[in-house]
Amino acid sequence: MAPALEAQVQQEEQSLPHNNNFYNTLNDATHRSKVTVIGSGNWGSVASKLIASNTLRLPSFHDEVRMWVYEETLPSGEKLTDVINRTNVRELYSFHFFVELRDSNMLVFVTPHQFVEGICKRLVGKIREDAEAISLVKGMEVKMEGPCMISTLISQQLGINCSVLMGANIANEIAVEKFSEATVGYRNNREVAERWVQLFYTPYFIVTAAQDVEGVELCGTLKNVVAIAAGFVDGLEMGNNTKAAIMRLGLREMKAFSKLLFPSVKDSTFFESCGVADLITTCLGGRNRKVAEAYARNGGKRSFDELEAEMLQGQKLQGVSTASEVYEVLSHRGWLELFPLFSTVHEICSGLLPPSAIVEYSEKLPRSF
Numbered sequence: 001m002a003p004a005l006e007a008q009v010q011q012e013e014q015s016l017p018h019n020n021n022f023y024n025t026l027n028d029a030t031h032r033s034k035v036t037v038i039g040s041g042n043w044g045s046v047a048s049k050l051i052a053s054n055t056l057r058l059p060s061f062h063d064e065v066r067m068w069v070y071e072e073t074l075p076s077g078e079k080l081t082d083v084i085n086r087t088n089v090r091e092l093y094s095f096h097f098f099v100e101l102r103d104s105n106m107l108v109f110v111t112p113h114q115f116v117e118g119i120c121k122r123l124v125g126k127i128r129e130d131a132e133a134i135s136l137v138k139g140m141e142v143k144m145e146g147p148c149m150i151s152t153l154i155s156q157q158l159g160i161n162c163s164v165l166m167g168a169n170i171a172n173e174i175a176v177e178k179f180s181e182a183t184v185g186y187r188n189n190r191e192v193a194e195r196w197v198q199l200f201y202t203p204y205f206i207v208t209a210a211q212d213v214e215g216v217e218l219c220g221t222l223k224n225v226v227a228i229a230a231g232f233v234d235g236l237e238m239g240n241n242t243k244a245a246i247m248r249l250g251l252r253e254m255k256a257f258s259k260l261l262f263p264s265v266k267d268s269t270f271f272e273s274c275g276v277a278d279l280i281t282t283c284l285g286g287r288n289r290k291v292a293e294a295y296a297r298n299g300g301k302r303s304f305d306e307l308e309a310e311m312l313q314g315q316k317l318q319g320v321s322t323a324s325e326v327y328e329v330l331s332h333r334g335w336l337e338l339f340p341l342f343s344t345v346h347e348i349c350s351g352l353l354p355p356s357a358i359v360e361y362s363e364k365l366p367r368s369f
């Protein structure tokens with residue numbers, strides 16, 4: 001064995017617990033962890049690159065990373081899976097594309113949030129009972145019973161544990177290996193969290209773990225609503241001070257909303273990459289900000305759907321639907337007046353208010369907030 005590889009093996013083994021089912025067969029080549037990525041969009045593709053660089057490097061993972069792709073016929077007439085399999089992506093990163101997941105014990109969910117439930121329904125009965133999942137999906141669903149985080153949806157539908165990974169992670173920047181950080185949110189098994197950190201961590205993608213699934217996930221979800229507000233401010237050319245004020249007020253609502261829904265959410269989570277850092281990057285350079293800016297520049301006369309299709313070419317916005325989902329929760333619970341930024345964003349997106357309302361909403365702020 002080459003010295004470099006041997007050192008890696010030792011380093012890995014030192015961090016492994018000895019009494020955990022997730023690990024205890026790792027020395028057996030037939031039981032190395034197998035990873036499947038569910039999703040192949042902007043972040044899905046880049047996250048797969050990160051993952052595959054580690055599975056090739058670390059002996060306790062199976063080299064091959066499988067990817068579930070939402071099949072599309074491209075303008076050229078070719079199927080998306082054929083194109084991906086034909087490119088050097090497969091050669092470089094050993095990707096294969098199957099829907100059969102029975103031999104994967106690490107499932108990475110990374111699709112726009114509105115598709116997760118439908119995908120999970122198709123996966124029922126096709127996955128291992130001892131599989132662990134992680135959600136990179138920023139969003140939530142609102143059910144009859146109330147709000148449902150995507151990690152909870154995955155856990156409930158598939159009967160498996162689900163951690164989350166969120167952070168200041170604009171995919172295009174990570175694709176060219178610019179330095180960034182991320183946060184793994186886990187429920188109670190630190191060893192599982194460490195395994196996810198191992199899978200994603202690279203010298204240019206620093207991952208830390210926080211025992212606060214809901215806090216980490218709500219940060220990633222709610223910042224998209226604030227990013228829409230920041231885009232309106234840009235479209236109205238209100239300047240940096242106004243945008244900073246919107247970000248501060250947005251962060252305050254993110255924290256208040258998270259803690260009202262889940263009192264266990266920790267203050268410290270808002271200072272991790274998933275919190276303030278993701279809020280900043282999204283409000284400066286994200287897709288939600290960009291499309292909201294165009295919406296405001298057009299005075300709300302062109303719909304978000306139209307602008308999304310034109311500007312993102314197949315990629316999906318999360319902020320507009322999340323604002324609507326958050327609004328539903330606020331209305332149902334009688335909290336609208338407590339969250340003037342969140343509610344104003346939805347009212348603008350749905351055409352009830354003009355974009356300029358984003359800077360007028362502060363008059364509605366309760367003084368005791």
Ligand SMILES: NC(=O)c1ccc[n+]([C@@H]2O[C@H](COP(=O)([O-])OP(=O)(O)OC[C@H]3O[C@@H](n4cnc5c(N)ncnc54)[C@H](O)[C@@H]3O)[C@@H](O)[C@H]2O)c1
Nearest residue numbers: 041042043044070110111112115137138169170171315316
């Ligand atoms: N792009 C980023 O920079 C970034 C970074 C961090 C987190 N995220 C989050 O990751 C998640 C996925 O984002 P993304 O950028 O990879 O996606 P994306 O915006 O690229 O989504 C488009 C993809 O959705 C898939 N799709 C379209 N219709 C579908 C359907 N009916 N069923 C299933 N899949 C369908 C297609 O594969 C398409 O490529 C989102 O929650 C997003 O907020 C994105």
Ligand SMILES: O=P(O)(O)OC[C@H](O)CO
Nearest residue numbers: 167168169170286287288
């Ligand atoms: O491009 P956005 O607005 O979907 O944001 C992308 C990421 O969530 C930033 O971390």
